[in-house]
Amino acid sequence: MKRDLAAFAPRRILVCQQRQIGDALLAAPALELLKKRFPRADLHLFTEAKCEPLLRGNPHIDKLLLLDRREQRGLWAQLAWYRRAATARYDLVVDFQQLPRCRMLTRFSRAEVRLSFPAPWHRIGLYTHTVRPAPGYAAATKVSLLAPLGIAWHGERPRIYLTDEERARARAFLAGLGLSKGLRLVSVDPTHRRASKRWPAASYARLLDILTEVRPELRFLLLRGPGEDDEVRSLRAACARPERLLLPEEAPDLRLSAACMAEAVLHLGNCSAPRHMAVALDVPSLVVPGASGPEWTCPDPRHVELRPALPCSPCSRTDCPDPRCLTLVTPDDAAQAALKLLEPHSQTR
Numbered sequence: 001m002k003r004d005l006a007a008f009a010p011r012r013i014l015v016c017q018q019r020q021i022g023d024a025l026l027a028a029p030a031l032e033l034l035k036k037r038f039p040r041a042d043l044h045l046f047t048e049a050k051c052e053p054l055l056r057g058n059p060h061i062d063k064l065l066l067l068d069r070r071e072q073r074g075l076w077a078q079l080a081w082y083r084r085a086a087t088a089r090y091d092l093v094v095d096f097q098q099l100p101r102c103r104m105l106t107r108f109s110r111a112e113v114r115l116s117f118p119a120p121w122h123r124i125g126l127y128t129h130t131v132r133p134a135p136g137y138a139a140a141t142k143v144s145l146l147a148p149l150g151i152a153w154h155g156e157r158p159r160i161y162l163t164d165e166e167r168a169r170a171r172a173f174l175a176g177l178g179l180s181k182g183l184r185l186v187s188v189d190p191t192h193r194r195a196s197k198r199w200p201a202a203s204y205a206r207l208l209d210i211l212t213e214v215r216p217e218l219r220f221l222l223l224r225g226p227g228e229d230d231e232v233r234s235l236r237a238a239c240a241r242p243e244r245l246l247l248p249e250e251a252p253d254l255r256l257s258a259a260c261m262a263e264a265v266l267h268l269g270n271c272s273a274p275r276h277m278a279v280a281l282d283v284p285s286l287v288v289p290g291a292s293g294p295e296w297t298c299p300d301p302r303h304v305e306l307r308p309a310l311p312c313s314p315c316s317r318t319d320c321p322d323p324r325c326l327t328l329v330t331p332d333d334a335a336q337a338a339l340k341l342l343e344p345h346s347q348t349r
Contacts, residue, residue, distance in 0.1 A: 002129055005113065005148045010038055010091035014109060016046045016102035018067065021254070022273035022296075024051035025280055026139045027096060028058065029156035033143060034094070035060040037151050044088065046105055053254040054277065057161035067101065082108040095127070096142055117145060138295045157298065158280040160258050170259030177246040179219050179263075186211070187261045187278070188245075189223045189269030191231050196291035196320045197271050199329065201231065205238040206331035207268070211338060212241050221246045221260055223274055266341055268334075271296055279303060284341045286334065290326045291315050304337055 013034060017027040024047050035043055045055065046065040055061060065085055072078050078101075086108040093109050095102050095116040106114050106126060116127045134144035143153035179185055188208070192198040211218055222232045222245055229251070236245045252260065258277055261267060267278035267285040271292035278285040284302040293314040297305045307313060308328040315325075 003113070005129065006150060008092070008113060008149065010041050010113070012042045012044070012088055012090045013038065013092045013094070014044045014046060014065075014088070014090040014105070014111070016093065016095040016097060016099075016105060017051075018046065018097055018099050018102055019048050019051065020273070021051050021054060022276040023097075023138070024048075025054050025158045025160070025273070025276045027142055028055075028060075028158040028280070029139045029153065030094070030096075030142045030146060030151075031058065031060045032156055032159075033146065033151045033153070034149075037146075037149060041091075044090075046085075046102065054160055054258060054273075054280075056255065057163065058159075059161070065105075078104070086110065094145065096145065098123070115145060115148065136295065137297070137299050139298075141295065158276060160262075160277060160280040162259050162262060166255065166259045167262065170256060170263055173248075173252065173256065174221070174246070174260055174263060177221075177248060178243075179246065182217060183219050184215075184217050185221055185246075185260075185264040186218055187221045187223060187264045187267045187269075187274065187283070189267070189272060189274040190235055191224055191228045192270040192272055192290075194291070194318050196315075196317050196323055196326075198290065199270055199288040199326050201235050201238065203329070203331050203334070204235055204268075207334045207338070208245065209240045210331060210335040212239075212244055214335070214339060215342065219244055219246055220268075221264070223257060223261075223269070224251050226251075266338060268338065275303075286338050286341060288326060288329050288334070289314070290323060291317050291320065302341065304341065306334060306337060 017024050042062045044063040044065055045061050049066040049068045052066055072081055082104055090109045090111040093106050093111040093114045095106050114127045115129045117133050118130045119127055129148050131145045131147055133141045140153040190204045208220055224232045236242045236247055261277055262281045264283050267283050269275055269287055271289040275285050275287050279298045287305045289305050291314055306329045308325055313325045
């Protein structure tokens with residue numbers, strides 16, 4: 001019989017959320033609720049180093065165990081790292097992903113309680129308690145695994161904790177790009193590594209042209225990741241008023257990008273990390289999710305997805321010969337939805 005955890009009071013907690021950037025951010029409500037439930041416990045988070053910028057300053061995390069693959073090449077280096085991490089003597093491990101490194105760290109921890117979702121038969125014994133995750137918004141689904149601890153989701157959102165200095169730096173950065181008083185910022189995330197989740201560049205260009213015509217005070221900050229410079233430059237060149245698209249010579253780092261997004265009145269994009277950043281920064285968002293499922297959309301009327309009613313949607317495929325979930329979303333449809341979200345910001349800054 002599984003131990004009843006109603007009176008369980010861990011002193012040290014490890015949460016495993018190895019990747020990706022957006023997923024790590026979506027784990028923030030679970031971390032917040034764990035800390036509130038066990039305020040005297042130390043809470044550690046295992047994640048990849050690339051996720052750290054959006055978790056920095058989170059008051060609910062006492063320590064980050066950052067995975068840098070470059071420093072852990074080879075089996076022996078990995079085993080040594082797991083052994084060092086296990087010296088923390090965790091009482092509770094929560095594994096949100098069951099990836100190989102998460103499982104290894106869970107095994108080495110020897111924690112009294114090891115909590116996760118139901119595992120395949122060959123992992124029986126690795127977890128002391130398993131919970132079938134509740135469907136719905138991804139952040140809420142993660143929290144649902146904490147039910148044996150008496151924890152439930154009540155609408156908590158992910159959050160990025162920016163300092164006043166970071167916000168001031170972002171404002172100065174945007175001013176240098178031409179965002180002057182009286183103008184309003186919209187962040188745009190037009191790229192995605194998977195074609196099945198990437199709304200066509202021509203559609204983005206037309207959408208931005210429509211918004212520029214209707215709302216001339218808008219300026220659009222083009223977000224991009226490594227290796228995506230050519231894509232965003234081509235998009236900018238395809239627009240009728242390219243000078244209204246802000247494109248820094250070098251892409252800002254993730255932390256500065258977040259601080260810039262915090263200055264926006266709206267976020268437009270595909271289904272990737274920036275949409276979750278918008279939620280965490282309390283910025284309304286409009287997303288064309290493509291093959292992604294509805295679980296990535298925050299249940300809030302200020303966060304909208306444009307998803308055609310198709311029998312094959314969502315399919316979660318990485319590629320598709322006929323991505324109607326993308327092509328059936330017209331720039332006019334997107335503009336109408338965007339303008340509705342912009343209505344509370346009809347006045348200038």
